[in-house]
Amino acid sequence: MSHRTRVRVRYGETDQMGVCYHGSYVAYVECGRTEFMRENGIHYRAMEEEGLALAVVELRLRYLRPARYDDEVLVETRLVEATGVQVRFEYHLFRLDGAAETLLAEGHTLLACVGKDGRPRRITSPWKERIAALESASSAARGA
Amino acid sequence: MSHRTRVRVRYGETDQMGVCYHGSYVAYVECGRTEFMRENGIHYRAMEEEGLALAVVELRLRYLRPARYDDEVLVETRLVEATGVQVRFEYHLFRLDGAAETLLAEGHTLLACVGKDGRPRRITSPWKERIAALESASSAARGA
Amino acid sequence: MSHRTRVRVRYGETDQMGVCYHGSYVAYVECGRTEFMRENGIHYRAMEEEGLALAVVELRLRYLRPARYDDEVLVETRLVEATGVQVRFEYHLFRLDGAAETLLAEGHTLLACVGKDGRPRRITSPWKERIAALESASSAARGA
Amino acid sequence: MSHRTRVRVRYGETDQMGVCYHGSYVAYVECGRTEFMRENGIHYRAMEEEGLALAVVELRLRYLRPARYDDEVLVETRLVEATGVQVRFEYHLFRLDGAAETLLAEGHTLLACVGKDGRPRRITSPWKERIAALESASSAARGA
Numbered sequence: 001m002s003h004r005t006r007v008r009v010r011y012g013e014t015d016q017m018g019v020c021y022h023g024s025y026v027a028y029v030e031c032g033r034t035e036f037m038r039e040n041g042i043h044y045r046a047m048e049e050e051g052l053a054l055a056v057v058e059l060r061l062r063y064l065r066p067a068r069y070d071d072e073v074l075v076e077t078r079l080v081e082a083t084g085v086q087v088r089f090e091y092h093l094f095r096l097d098g099a100a101e102t103l104l105a106e107g108h109t110l111l112a113c114v115g116k117d118g119r120p121r122r123i124t125s126p127w128k129e130r131i132a133a134l135e136s137a138s139s140a141a142r143g144a
Numbered sequence: 145m146s147h148r149t150r151v152r153v154r155y156g157e158t159d160q161m162g163v164c165y166h167g168s169y170v171a172y173v174e175c176g177r178t179e180f181m182r183e184n185g186i187h188y189r190a191m192e193e194e195g196l197a198l199a200v201v202e203l204r205l206r207y208l209r210p211a212r213y214d215d216e217v218l219v220e221t222r223l224v225e226a227t228g229v230q231v232r233f234e235y236h237l238f239r240l241d242g243a244a245e246t247l248l249a250e251g252h253t254l255l256a257c258v259g260k261d262g263r264p265r266r267i268t269s270p271w272k273e274r275i276a277a278l279e280s281a282s283s284a285a286r287g288a
Numbered sequence: 289m290s291h292r293t294r295v296r297v298r299y300g301e302t303d304q305m306g307v308c309y310h311g312s313y314v315a316y317v318e319c320g321r322t323e324f325m326r327e328n329g330i331h332y333r334a335m336e337e338e339g340l341a342l343a344v345v346e347l348r349l350r351y352l353r354p355a356r357y358d359d360e361v362l363v364e365t366r367l368v369e370a371t372g373v374q375v376r377f378e379y380h381l382f383r384l385d386g387a388a389e390t391l392l393a394e395g396h397t398l399l400a401c402v403g404k405d406g407r408p409r410r411i412t413s414p415w416k417e418r419i420a421a422l423e424s425a426s427s428a429a430r431g432a
Numbered sequence: 433m434s435h436r437t438r439v440r441v442r443y444g445e446t447d448q449m450g451v452c453y454h455g456s457y458v459a460y461v462e463c464g465r466t467e468f469m470r471e472n473g474i475h476y477r478a479m480e481e482e483g484l485a486l487a488v489v490e491l492r493l494r495y496l497r498p499a500r501y502d503d504e505v506l507v508e509t510r511l512v513e514a515t516g517v518q519v520r521f522e523y524h525l526f527r528l529d530g531a532a533e534t535l536l537a538e539g540h541t542l543l544a545c546v547g548k549d550g551r552p553r554r555i556t557s558p559w560k561e562r563i564a565a566l567e568s569a570s571s572a573a574r575g576a
Contacts, residue, residue, distance in 0.1 A: 011322070012167050012315050014160040016213055019550070021156045022488040023462075026455035027300050034299075034358075045358040056454040060492045066550065069160055070322075070333040118451070118498065155466070156459050163406070166344040167318075170311035171444050178443075178502075189502040200310040204348045210406065214466075214477040262307070262354065300455050302448040304501055309444045357448055 001137040002078045003036035009071045019066035020073075025105055026059065029091045032075030033109070036089075041130050052127060054087065054111040055118075061107035071095050073104065080108070082135040084122045087111050145281040146222045147180035153215045163210035169249055170203065173235045176219030177253070180233075185274050196271060198231065198255040199262075205251035215239050217248065224252070226279040228266045231255050289425040290366045291324035297359045307354035308361075313393055314347065317379045320363030321397070324377075329418050340415060342375065342399040343406075349395035359383050361392065368396070370423040372410045375399050433569040434510045435468035441503045451498035457537055458491065461523045464507030465541070468521075473562050484559060486519065486543040487550075493539035503527050505536065512540070514567040516554045519543050 013024035037044055044054070067073050074094040081088040093105040115121040123131060157168035181188055188198070211217050218238040225232040237249040259265040267275060301312035325332055332342070355361050362382040369376040381393040403409040411419060445456035469476055476486070499505050506526040513520040525537040547553040555563060 008319075010315055011159055011318055012165045015155055016158040016160065016162045017485055017487065017550070018160045022491060023156050023455060023458035026458060027298055030299055030455075031296075048357075053449055055449065055495070055498075057495050058493070059454060059495075061490070063487070063489050063491075066487075069336075118449070152463075154459055155462055161341055161343065161406070166347060167311060167314035170314060171442055174311075174443055175440075192501075197305055199305065199351070199354075201351050202349070203310060203351075205346070207343070207345050207347075210343075213480075262305070299447055300453045303443055304446040304448065304450045306448045311444050 001134065001141040002076050003032070003039055005032045005035040005075045005077070007031050007073050007075060009067050009069050009073060011069060014069045017066075019068055020071070022061070022063055025061055025063075025093065025107070028073055028075050028093060029061075029077070029089075029107060029109060032077040032091055033089050036077040036079070040134055042127060042134075047127055051116050052121070052123065053114050053116070055114045056109050057086075057112045058110035059107070060109075061105055063105045065095075065102060065104050067093070067095060067104050074101070079131065079134040079138055082123075082131045084128070085113050085120055087113075087123075087131060145278065145285040146220050147176070147183055149176045149179040149219045149221070151175050151217050151219060153211050153213050153217060155213060158213045161210075163212055164215070166205070166207055169205055169207075169237065169251070172217060172219050172237060173205075173221070173233075173251060173253060176221040176235055177233050180221040180223070184278055186271060186278075191271055195260050196265070196267065197258050197260070199258045200253050201230075201256045202254035203251070204253075205249055207249045209239075209246060209248050211237070211239060211248050218245070223275065223278040223282055226267075226275045228272070229257050229264055231257075231267075231275060289422065289429040290364050291320070291327055293320045293323040293363045293365070295319050295361050295363060297355050297357050297361060299357060302357045305354075307356055308359070310349070310351055313349055313351075313381065313395075316361055316363050316381060317349075317365070317377075317395060317397060320365040320379055321377050324365040324367070328422055330415060330422075335415055339404050340409070340411065341402050341404070343402045344397050345374075345400045346398035347395070348397075349393055351393045353383075353390060353392050355381070355383060355392050362389070367419065367422045367426055370411075370419045372416070373401050373408055375401075375411075375419060433566065433573040434508050435464070435471055437464045437467040437507045437509070439463050439505050439507060441499050441501050441505060443501060446501045449498075451500055452503070454493070454495055457493055457495075457525065457539070460505055460507050460525060461493075461509070461521075461539060461541060464509040464523055465521050468509040468511070472566055474559060474566075479559055483548050484553070484555065485546050485548070487546045488541050489518075489544045490542035491539070492541075493537055495537045497527075497534060497536050499525070499527060499536050506533070511563065511566045511570055514555075514563045516560070517545050517552055519545075519555075519563060 015021040076092040078090045090108045094101045113123045153164045159165040220236040222234045234252045238245045257267045297308045303309040364380040366378045378396045382389045401411045447453040508524040510522045522540045526533045545555045
């Protein structure tokens with residue numbers, strides 16, 4: 001139960017080390033998460049318009065190999081845990097080198113559901129059910 | 145009637161050309177404008193909290209020499225024209241090289257006053273008077 | 289003789305006005321330019337690896353209507369003028385609203401060819417011919 | 433053995449949730465680390481010019497309370513561990529609310545020393561000694 005999104009490294013996302021700046025990966029995992037949710041019926045924009053926002057409360061990234069300018073990075077996203085108020089996503093970022101895949105980075109984000117006032121609130125229907133479905137599909141995939 | 149703000153080039157603001165990415169200057173002129181206004185009694189955060197926002201409707205930058213990582217860039221800001229609905233700022237960005245100043249870039253932004261709904265609205269008191277005072281001071285300085 | 293690239297507005301590219309931050313468009317026109325060149329045989333990464341870089345020396349953007357989070361923005365790019373040392377691109381950014389297209393912003397960038405040392409240099413073959421071909425196709429299109 | 437740097441939240445660093453975008457903190461901890469090192473005789477720009485770069489290999493951030501536009505954020509940086517090839521920094525980010533300090537976020541980065549070719553290399557004199565001095569001062573402070 002995972003999903004892959006492609007993101008191309010922009011020029012402004014590189015730094016003078018000649019590689020993709022490590023902070024740029026924050027946007028890449030966000031793209032991965034957004035497309036993963038969209039593909040599974042969770043349109044984040046609509047969710048936020050209804051007053052339910054997911055705020056990042058924890059971010060962790062490990063960088064193994066650099067991505068370079070103009071590389072197409074594959075972001076593999078999994079939803080690994082959901083409670084009534086928080087959702088945890090895991091990410092693996094790859095680069096395709098011909099037939100081979102090179103793991104560039106991995107990480108996770110923990111998101112908390114908040115209302116328009118920024119205060120915690122419970123995830124409500126129909127988002128709750130859709131997130132739960134993704135979580136159980138993900139557990140099943142790992143149990144297999 | 146101008147103002148100078150210092151901004152240090154961050155690592156993430158460089159690109160693989162080994163210099164400050166040209167898009168980073170958008171933030172630098174914003175810092176210049178914000179501090180210039182603050183120093184002259186126009187606290188932009190307060191203004192926005194009262195429902196008056198200044199939206200950038202035009203941006204122009206000319207790049208003469210590159211800024212480099214960790215350079216302290218001086219942003220010189222002038223308010224050159226104000227109507228009841230728009231304000232135009234001009235910027236000159238320098239680097240101090242010992243006693244000499246090297247001009248790195250210059251540009252302007254045109255900002256339109258909008259309400260919370262994003263629609264145009266007139267700049268109201270006390271912001272109107274403070275902006276007008278800056279404009280006339282600026283004209284006087286140029287006329288001298 | 290133009291080209292269209294789609295860019296989706298990321299969450300981190302919005303600001304507290306609730307719309308896409310004006311500085312984010314710098315990356316969007318860069319995406320447009322890069323894909324336009326790629327489609328026409330000018331692979332910018334390869335060009336830079338051969339020691340020819342295109343540095344932005346002028347940037348101008350006019351903002352007509354805001355782009356919003358998760359919007360797909362169409363970036364239409366034209367190469368409007370090329371000399372032996374500089375290339376000028378024009379951009380029009382649209383949003384698709386059903387069958388209609390809404391113009392969000394327009395602008396141009398002027399790029400100068402520089403070597404690895406950052407000094408101006410002439411654009412050399414085969415890039416020179418490919419850029420010239422794009423320029424004449426563009427003129428013909430406008431003359432028609 | 434810690435250090436505090438002030439960073440002001442820029443408009444472009446906010447997002448449509450009306451707070452500082454979580455990815456912006458990557459730049460803030462970088463500012464904290466750079467100024468902490470500078471104050472202790474480790475001028476990172478000079479170090480990199482000599483061919484020694486510190487590449488971020490791990491990043492972790494926990495977000496407790498939002499920073500807002502125009503807030504002055506205090507970044508408290510500590511060097512908590514150094515080996516011959518890696519350095520670990522810890523960060524606490526505060527906002528001053530009158531006399532009180534509100535903890536906004538905390539995190540760490542692990543940096544690996546690499547050469548101009550991007551390959552791991554040992555940290556050499558005089559940087560090695562300066563980093564070691566900071567590490568022992570930090571341990572002593574915690575032991576006290």
